[in-house]
Amino acid sequence: MAKEKKFVEAITSMNEDFAQWYTDVVRKADLMTYSSVKGCMIIRPYGYAIWELIQKELDRRFKETGHENVYMPMFIPESLLQKEKDHVQGFAPEVAWVTHGGENELAERLCVRPTSETLFCDHYKDIVQSYRDLPKLYNQWCSVVRWEKTTRPFLRSSEFLWQEGHTVHATYEEAQEETIRMLNVYSSFCEEFLAIPVVKGQKTDKEKFAGAQATFTIESLMHDGKALQSGTSHNFGDGFARAFGIQFLDRDNQLKYAYQTSWGVSTRLIGAIIMVHGDDSGLVLPPNVAPVQLIIVPVQQHVEGVLDKAYELKERLSKVCRVKVDDSDKMPGWKFSEHEMRGVPLRLEVGPKDIEKNQVVLVKRENREKLFVSMDELEEKVPQILSDIQKSLYEKALAHREERTFTATTLDEMEKILNETPGFIKAMWCGDRACEDLVKDRMAATARCIPFEQEKISDKCVCCGKEAKHMLYWGRAY
RNA sequence: CGAGGUGUAGCGCAGUUGGUAGCGCGCUUGGUUUGGGACCAAGAUGCCGGGGGUUCGAGUCCUCUCACCUCGACCA
Missing domain, CATH: 3.40.50.800 (Anticodon-binding domain)
Structure with a gap:
């Protein structure tokens, strides 16, 4: 078909090899180039311009919701990192360590931040004394380092750019409100600005952030039917506050532990834009994030x-x-x-x-x-x-997601869907970790989230047949 | 961390039984062109990833090493 003919041969067709298509697009659109350090990339001007547009708009939305920007150091003393047990355990396998300053070995080695909870906590314990000091609504734009075993441009690199919000509140309820507020900032940003529809929900215990009491997520569906965790927002309860001693004197003259949240999105969003909107001719940018419209x-x-x-x-x-x-x-x-x-x-x-x-x-x-x-x-x-295009891209992405969202009541059904038409699968779950593990072992799919919008697909867990507690979105993920 | 793959010009690659390095694209200069990747002419570009070995001689053989890519297990 003359109409269907490819104009550009330099890019592998999506249907032929999606992974190669992605790599080709990222390179041909000149978004990044590989650097001489494993897993690290050079973000090229065009790719960085997209990030700047993302930053500018998100930063505006953060300020609008009362947040202030700060900057924390990139090094964390080992002793500090170790204060919250679950947190260290979660990150230990992927931290990079600084052991020397010049020729001299350091008395205490320094971790290159994989995330800055411990730094913020250490600071908050000093600046929070009274209920009058609360809330603290801080955010920082920075890069973090996670020594990943497998890396892919924008989706998973050893160093990546992101934003991490860290807040402190007087009550659990207030922290929970903040957690959801920021999740909503992310979801509206993705939908309005990036033209990417998202599913909002809560992570299962297995998938939640190391040290969090509850993790909330926005999940989006890529063109190849794989899911991408596009942003997360965590409620820490008072877990970190207890580990770090963040206490304040409340109105009732009682010394109380503070409640905290954290939330972040990263340059991974650029990967999402590519994989949601792109086609065989390359990148397709929604006008709002296009450096050149x-x-x-x-x-x-x-x-x-x-x-x-x-x-x-x-x-x-x-x-x-x-x-x-x-x-x-x-x-x-x-x-x-x-x-x-x-x-x-x-x-x-x-x-x-x-x-x-x-x-x-x-x-x-x-x-x-x-x-x-x-x-x-x-x-x-x-x-x-331009505004029509923005709308049209969102609608196309939404239609694709709906077309690729299925329901299943048995594992066989799930497996068949994953193998034939990968996408989101809505299925019931009893709440047991064992069932999540089994699904993962058998079909390499994970629980993406417990969506806020629940539906009753059946009474029984898709896996064990026991009484179901929640409907989950399942899928293979990046 | 397991399995595979690749390192030769800026990029993509070829290089035979070991004999001293090549193609395409891009780049530079000049000219003709211009509604879906134009053409002609003349140029420039190499630590053959790195170390060690075998050999009169290594891009090629042996060995160690480093890096990157892809796919899985772990994670934004």
């Missing part, structure tokens, strides 16, 4: 007046969107492919014929739909089209 490609740019018109349009359109002119001396076809690989949502072609007719050709990245628009209407039409 509109690329102007002049055609026959050597012809008098063409480039001038392109620059003029850029000048005008820069007031309503992020726009660039590709005035390199590549062939137009080459530019089309290049900007499609990079996922630019909208392309504007302008050549002598257009100038004559006082119009331009707009081409949508998501479906290559061509629109002929009068030059006079651009400032009005372009933002409208």
Whole structure:
């Protein structure tokens, strides 16, 4: 089919080999490149620009909900890391250690932060004394290091960029409210900004964060039917406070332990964008996170007046969107492919014929739909089209997720779905760890979450047949 | 940490029974081109991942080592 024909051969087809497709896209869109250290990547300007847009919008939403940014050191003394038992155990296998300063061995080795709970706690114990000091709503943007055995660009790297919010509250209820508030910030951000629909829910005990009392998550479904944990929010109860001695004098003159939360999202979100929206021609960016929303490609740019018109349009359109002119001396076809690989949502072609007719050709990245628009209407039409694209990408992703969400009442059914049409599987669960373990051993799938929106698929646990307590989303995950 | 794979020009790769390094793309210069990856001409680019060995001679054989990729077990 001429219409279905691939324009770009440099990218492996998704259906042929999804993992290779992902690697090709990440490289061809020039989001990152490998570095000389295992599992670490160089985030290239285009990839970093996406991260900056994510940061900017999230940071705005954090501030809007009353949070302040701080910066903690990247080193954690070993003794500090060890104060909360579950927490150390969870992270011990993947921490990197600093043992020397110059030539001298350190008296106490320093851990390169895999997450900063212990640092925040150590600080909070000093600054929290009275109920009047609460709540503390801190966040930090930083990188963390986890010595991973297997790494993949953006999805799992040894060092990654993220944001970690850490808050302290006077009561459990308040901490729980904060935990859910931030989960909601994440879910609305993903849906509105990244055009990625998410399932909100709680992690099972097996899957929860080391040291947390409860972990909440947003789970999204990738194009290949695998799930991606896209953000988490934890309620620590007073567990860390007890381990670190974070106490305050309450209104009733009683000394009490404080309640805490933490929550984070990372550059992994970039991986989610790629795997939710991308296609065989490469990256597809929702306009809200596109560093370039509109690329102007002049055609026959050597012809008098063409480039001038392109620059003029850029000048005008820069007031309503992020726009660039590709005035390199590549062939137009080459530019089309290049900007499609990079996922630019909208392309504007302008050549002598257009100038004559006082119009331009707009081409949508998501479906290559061509629109002929009068030059006079651009400032009005372009933002409208971009917002349509944003909406359309969300709807497409939602439709895909719904198409790939199944229900199962037996393990055989689950296994069949996982092998034939991988996706989310809604199934009942009795609450026993043993059943989770069994599912994982047998079909490499995990409990993604106990969704807030419960449904009753059946009365019995999909695994052991005992009375069911919850409906779970199951799936194979990244 | 297990299983596999790969390291040769910026990128992708070839390199035979061991004989002193090549192709495509990209890059530079000039010209012609330009509505879906143009063409011609002239150039530039190498610690053959690293150490040790065998040999008159190693990209090639042996050995140790390092790194990266993919797939699994563990984790954002």
